[in-house]
Amino acid sequence: MQSHAQVVVIGGGVVGCSVLFHLAKFGCTEALLLEREELTCGSTWHAAGGMHTINGDPNVAKLQKYTIDLYQEIETVSEQPTGMHLTGGVLLAASEARFDWLKSIVAKGRYLGIEARIITPERAHELLPLLDPSCFVGGLETALDGHLDPSGTTHAYAKAARKLGARIERFTKVEELLQCADRSWRVITNKGEIRAEHVVNAGGLWAREVGHMVGREHPVLAMEHMYLITEDMPEVAAINAATGKEVVHAVDFDGEMYLRQERGGMLLGTYEKACKPWSEDVTPWSFGHELLTPDIERLALSLEVAFQHFPALQRAGIRKVVNGPFTFAPDGNPLVGPVRGLPGYWCACGVMAGFCQAGGVGLALANWILQGDPGFDVWAMDVARFGDWASKAYTNAKVRENYARRFSIRFPNEELPAGRPLRTSPLYERLKQAGAQFGAAAGLEFPLWYAPAGVRDAFSWHRSTDFATVAAEVRAVREAVGLIETTGFAKYRITGSGASAWLDRLLACKLPRSGRMTLAPMLKADGRLIGDFTLAYLGAEGYFLIGSGAAEEYHLRWFQQHLPEDGSVTLTAHATSLAGLAIAGPRARDLLSRVTSADVSAGAFRLMDARRLPIGLTSALVGRVSYTGDLGYELWCDPAYQVHLFDTLMAAGADLGIRLFGSRALNAMRLEKAYGSWAREYRPIYSPIEAGLDRFVAFDKEAPFIGREAARKEQASGARMRLRCFVAEVETADVIGDEPIWHGETVRGWVTSGGFAHNAGVSVAMGYVHREVADESGPWSIEILGRRYPAHLQPQPLFDPEGTRMRG
Numbered sequence: 001m002q003s004h005a006q007v008v009v010i011g012g013g014v015v016g017c018s019v020l021f022h023l024a025k026f027g028c029t030e031a032l033l034l035e036r037e038e039l040t041c042g043s044t045w046h047a048a049g050g051m052h053t054i055n056g057d058p059n060v061a062k063l064q065k066y067t068i069d070l071y072q073e074i075e076t077v078s079e080q081p082t083g084m085h086l087t088g089g090v091l092l093a094a095s096e097a098r099f100d101w102l103k104s105i106v107a108k109g110r111y112l113g114i115e116a117r118i119i120t121p122e123r124a125h126e127l128l129p130l131l132d133p134s135c136f137v138g139g140l141e142t143a144l145d146g147h148l149d150p151s152g153t154t155h156a157y158a159k160a161a162r163k164l165g166a167r168i169e170r171f172t173k174v175e176e177l178l179q180c181a182d183r184s185w186r187v188i189t190n191k192g193e194i195r196a197e198h199v200v201n202a203g204g205l206w207a208r209e210v211g212h213m214v215g216r217e218h219p220v221l222a223m224e225h226m227y228l229i230t231e232d233m234p235e236v237a238a239i240n241a242a243t244g245k246e247v248v249h250a251v252d253f254d255g256e257m258y259l260r261q262e263r264g265g266m267l268l269g270t271y272e273k274a275c276k277p278w279s280e281d282v283t284p285w286s287f288g289h290e291l292l293t294p295d296i297e298r299l300a301l302s303l304e305v306a307f308q309h310f311p312a313l314q315r316a317g318i319r320k321v322v323n324g325p326f327t328f329a330p331d332g333n334p335l336v337g338p339v340r341g342l343p344g345y346w347c348a349c350g351v352m353a354g355f356c357q358a359g360g361v362g363l364a365l366a367n368w369i370l371q372g373d374p375g376f377d378v379w380a381m382d383v384a385r386f387g388d389w390a391s392k393a394y395t396n397a398k399v400r401e402n403y404a405r406r407f408s409i410r411f412p413n414e415e416l417p418a419g420r421p422l423r424t425s426p427l428y429e430r431l432k433q434a435g436a437q438f439g440a441a442a443g444l445e446f447p448l449w450y451a452p453a454g455v456r457d458a459f460s461w462h463r464s465t466d467f468a469t470v471a472a473e474v475r476a477v478r479e480a481v482g483l484i485e486t487t488g489f490a491k492y493r494i495t496g497s498g499a500s501a502w503l504d505r506l507l508a509c510k511l512p513r514s515g516r517m518t519l520a521p522m523l524k525a526d527g528r529l530i531g532d533f534t535l536a537y538l539g540a541e542g543y544f545l546i547g548s549g550a551a552e553e554y555h556l557r558w559f560q561q562h563l564p565e566d567g568s569v570t571l572t573a574h575a576t577s578l579a580g581l582a583i584a585g586p587r588a589r590d591l592l593s594r595v596t597s598a599d600v601s602a603g604a605f606r607l608m609d610a611r612r613l614p615i616g617l618t619s620a621l622v623g624r625v626s627y628t629g630d631l632g633y634e635l636w637c638d639p640a641y642q643v644h645l646f647d648t649l650m651a652a653g654a655d656l657g658i659r660l661f662g663s664r665a666l667n668a669m670r671l672e673k674a675y676g677s678w679a680r681e682y683r684p685i686y687s688p689i690e691a692g693l694d695r696f697v698a699f700d701k702e703a704p705f706i707g708r709e710a711a712r713k714e715q716a717s718g719a720r721m722r723l724r725c726f727v728a729e730v731e732t733a734d735v736i737g738d739e740p741i742w743h744g745e746t747v748r749g750w751v752t753s754g755g756f757a758h759n760a761g762v763s764v765a766m767g768y769v770h771r772e773v774a775d776e777s778g779p780w781s782i783e784i785l786g787r788r789y790p791a792h793l794q795p796q797p798l799f800d801p802e803g804t805r806m807r808g
């Protein structure tokens with residue numbers, strides 16, 4: 001066996017083989033895959049081999065389309081058939097809510113280049129005569145659905161990779177991974193040792209065990225999954241004879257099952273509610289080409305629905321039941337990318353739909369390893385969306401929930417309960433008593449809104465039970481003063497003799513003077529955004545950086561990759577060890593002045609000032625800034641003082657009309673200021689000029705910050721897209737995100753976020769549109785739940801366009 005490789009891929013399932021193929025395709029000459037047994041011997045060999053492009057997340061849908069389009073290429077390169085049958089597909093809705101979801105999927109397909117169309121139950125019946133049309137309200141017809149041979153496909157990736165120069169060693173088990181001082185890896189196997197610059201964990205069912213070799217507990221868990229294959233059915237033969245084709249692939253969402261033809265019968269797989277994890281603690285190394293004992297009892301409920309929806313199945317005998325394990329991450333998306341603190345160690349695991357997703361995972365990872373960037377938006381599958389908080393027990397609870405809800409609708413206002421509450425701030429109980437309805441981000445509870453007694457969220461695509469209350473929360477802020485808990489933001493402290501120079505190179509903004517704050521975009525080498533922060537300089541206390549809480553692990557990974565090795569910079573992530581509160585509204589200054597002895601008058605404490613102020617019996621770091629776009633202050637303190645600060649502010653604000661508000665009211669207010677937010681408007685595929693953040697980029701500052709050259713070029717070329725704000729003439733449903741934006745009769749963009757801006761009294765949508773039309777008055781329209789609604793470009797913020805409230 002060779003003693004050195006640039007990249008060692010651990011695992012010869014469909015994912016590892018796709019990673020290897022992409023590495024070889026992109027010119028990595030020393031790519032080596034190690035498989036402890038035969039290729040496919042994990043989850044891969046017993047998969048049902050189904051594939052489709054449909055996914056609720058448009059970026060995951062894109063990578064699924066890439067995967068399916070790739071099969072032709074790997075067949076050609078490898079000369080190994082994948083056994084692909086592109087039968088086309090039908091996705092079925094038995095309820096109006098599900099039908100609405102299908103309409104939103106078709107709409108997204110318009111800008112993703114995925115063709116799909118809404119159909120009636122009668123058309124669904126024509127396509128799939130096995131179904132009873134009276135059970136459904138409608139469906140969706142797609143072209144790129146079908147199935148393939150799992151083993152043939154994996155071998156096609158492997159053969160193609162070999163032809164392109166990569167190597168594969170079977171029956172070679174990786175037993176230890178040791179990092180050397182030069183950051184290379186000693187890969188210890190049962191057949192000897194290999195030195196590698198990069199190692200990829202594509203260990204599938206054993207991804208956790210491979211993670212343990214580097215001291216990490218990756219948030220993955222295997223679940224048992226069953227499908228059954230019927231005896232040959234005369235109804236199937238009749239369809240084949242009448243159409244000359246195979247039966248189409250089908251997903252019956254309300255029945256929580258998928259179906260396709262298998263020889264002369266049907267294959268039916270279910271995501272049953274009574275789901276069962278497999279090997280919760282350790283995956284035995286002795287497990288190989290084996291199946292688990294089927295449990296027909298668990299399928300009983302699904303079969304009852306199947307018999308109603310597809311009556312011919314009642315008469316079909318069961319030839320075989322397959323029960324096999326495969327892994328999930330807590331949110332069901334793959335875990336891909338570099339892992340913080342382990343240079344050269346990469347994840348390609350938790351891939352629950354390998355035959356839809358492995359191609360995209362391989363592409364992203366090969367780009368990332370070889371070019372330093374995945375090359376497209378991988379936010380939804382980046383391993384960095386989970387931190388240490390995603391413990392084994394949390395993963396177990398979330399994976400079960402995700403599996404049981406695999407085909408269930410998740411409404412935009414629906415918060416899933418499993419694994420919660422996990423992280424809470426000291427205020428949690430107080431806010432709960434005040435009626436807080438919580439959401440969770442990065443495992444931390446935060447208030448969405450404060451419900452009156454007896455009122456709860458009614459889950460819906462439309463405006464819901466929170467509407468009037470959120471409006472009242474907004475009114476309190478715009479007319480008096482409101483208080484929101486902000487512990488969920490990520491907070492970092494940067495100190496040391498090299499802090500200024502390091503930040504100057506890392507961030508694209510000009511660094512603030514002592515006691516001041518600035519907005520701070522952070523760019524990648526390609527000039528696109530990798531972060532947006534508020535940066536304060538606190539003199540002797542160093543720099544204080546505030547950013548997205550959900551992106552803390554993601555940003556820490558980036559920071560640590562760029563920290564100087566000479567120890568001149570110390571970076572501290574405060575996480576929940578620093579708690580936050582914010583007050584906003586025209587009476588916010590009055591309130592602050594009541595609780596501090598410091599001079600906080602307009603001239604003494606200006607917009608974007610930051611300093612430590614005495615408050616009540618303690619003190620807090622206070623910045624005069626507010627995401628509401630109003631006069632406002634953010635307060636940061638040791639968690640031990642948060643309750644005291646809260647009580648002090650609430651008591652002092654009682655006669656000023658203080659009211660608690662949650663993230664939904666905050667969203668309504670930032671929309672009417674057209675403020676973007678990370679992971680929605682600001683993502684790693686947009687450049688500052690596209691996102692409208694170029695005014696915060698100091699193109700000419702002395703420090704050659706990361707991404708400067710590329711950003712300059714982008715600025716000069718004018719770039720492709722522009723972030724714009726629209727007012728939509730909708731009725732009862734606002735945009736959620738990812739809806740297509742039409743200019744005339746052509747789709748020219750997509751929505752990133754939106755909602756009802758209660759103060760302005762209009763429905764707002766923010767989104768990217770093509771530059772050429774970005775400033776045209778219209779006609780614009782936005783497609784929501786299958787209908788196009790007129791929209792008007794909103795060039796100025798709807799609230800306080802001159803910023804007098806903030807500055808006042």
Ligand SMILES: Cc1cc2nc3c(=O)[nH]c(=O)nc-3n(C[C@H](O)[C@H](O)[C@H](O)COP(=O)(O)OP(=O)(O)OC[C@H]3O[C@@H](n4cnc5c(N)ncnc54)[C@H](O)[C@@H]3O)c2cc1C
Binds near residue numbers: 050203350
């Ligand atoms: C019943 C069933 C039906 C399914 N149906 C579908 C479907 O219709 N469509 C779809 O897209 N997906 C389906 N899946 C899911 C699909 O099988 C998985 O997404 C996919 O197989 C995951 O591939 P993988 O390469 O990540 O993992 P695995 O297939 O588990 O491969 C991991 C490999 O790594 C090797 N390995 C691990 N540790 C080491 C080590 N230390 N040293 C060397 N080698 C090591 C293992 O031996 C194994 O071969 C189904 C799964 C099941 C169980």
